[in-house]
Amino acid sequence: MNAEISLPDFDQLADIYWRLGGMQSPSKLHGYVVGLLTVGEEIDPAQWLEQAAIFIDAIEPPNEEDAKTLLALYGATIKQLKSSEMELRLLLPDDAVEITQRVDSIGQWCQGFMAGFAQGGKVVQEQKGQQQYSKEVSEALGDMVAISQISLSDEDEDAQQREQNIFEVAEYLRIAAMTIYLECHQQQAADAGVVVQSPAAVSLGSTSKLFTNKTKTLH
Numbered sequence: 001m002n003a004e005i006s007l008p009d010f011d012q013l014a015d016i017y018w019r020l021g022g023m024q025s026p027s028k029l030h031g032y033v034v035g036l037l038t039v040g041e042e043i044d045p046a047q048w049l050e051q052a053a054i055f056i057d058a059i060e061p062p063n064e065e066d067a068k069t070l071l072a073l074y075g076a077t078i079k080q081l082k083s084s085e086m087e088l089r090l091l092l093p094d095d096a097v098e099i100t101q102r103v104d105s106i107g108q109w110c111q112g113f114m115a116g117f118a119q120g121g122k123v124v125q126e127q128k129g130q131q132q133y134s135k136e137v138s139e140a141l142g143d144m145v146a147i148s149q150i151s152l153s154d155e156d157e158d159a160q161q162r163e164q165n166i167f168e169v170a171e172y173l174r175i176a177a178m179t180i181y182l183e184c185h186q187q188q189a190a191d192a193g194v195v196v197q198s199p200a201a202v203s204l205g206s207t208s209k210l211f212t213n214k215t216k217t218l219h
Contacts, residue, residue, distance in 0.1 A: 005079045005087050008072045010094065016066045020058035027105035028112035029055060030091035033077050035116025038181040039131075040123050048074045055115070081181050088178055090170050099162060103150060106169060110148035113177065117141070124184075137183050140176040147173065 013026035032055050052070050062070060080088040090109055093102050124131055
């Protein structure tokens with residue numbers, strides 16, 4: 001079994017956001033790079049750093065240490081997506097962080113993913129023409145749009161149940177992102193022998209009790 005491919009620490013990226021003037025969660029940047037890579041091809045390091053700075057809305061360029069961390073995020077994400085052991089993990093705050101912040105970060109991860117997917121999709125369309133996606137992928141993308149609007153519900157739930165619900169949503173998003181990546185990179189996935197289950201096979205349990213949605217009901 002391969003050694004685990006680790007992302008940079010969430011707090012490291014949060015510090016970069018603070019120094020560069022970014023106001024969003026680092027989860028949004030990770031969602032962006034995952035979305036970018038699921039639909040498109042890899043880009044060179046300098047281009048990634050430029051895109052990351054723009055996405056963060058940085059008021060100044062990343063310094064040398066910041067650049068190393070941002071490049072580590074990009075490199076680890078590529079390796080996780082390509083792994084035959086389905087190693088993709090979402091960059092989210094630690095479990096000790098206030099639950100509302102963690103829920104907000106899940107929503108922002110989805111917002112970032114959709115932004116990256118749209119950005120990468122434009123490049124693919126210019127190169128290969130309009131792409132058609134399977135019903136499974138289209139539904140997964142629709143769920144991500146819905147989850148991007150989540151917030152904590154007012155229902156009284158015990159802490160253990162809330163933790164389980166957060167885990168289930170994150171796992172669903174992980175599988176959904178891998179599914180989209182593998183469809184968009186079918187030959188590469190076949191060569192690597194990677195098989196991933198449908199996101200529909202991952203139960204979302206009672207997440208409707210945990211989250212309220214500003215635009216639509218999750219199901």
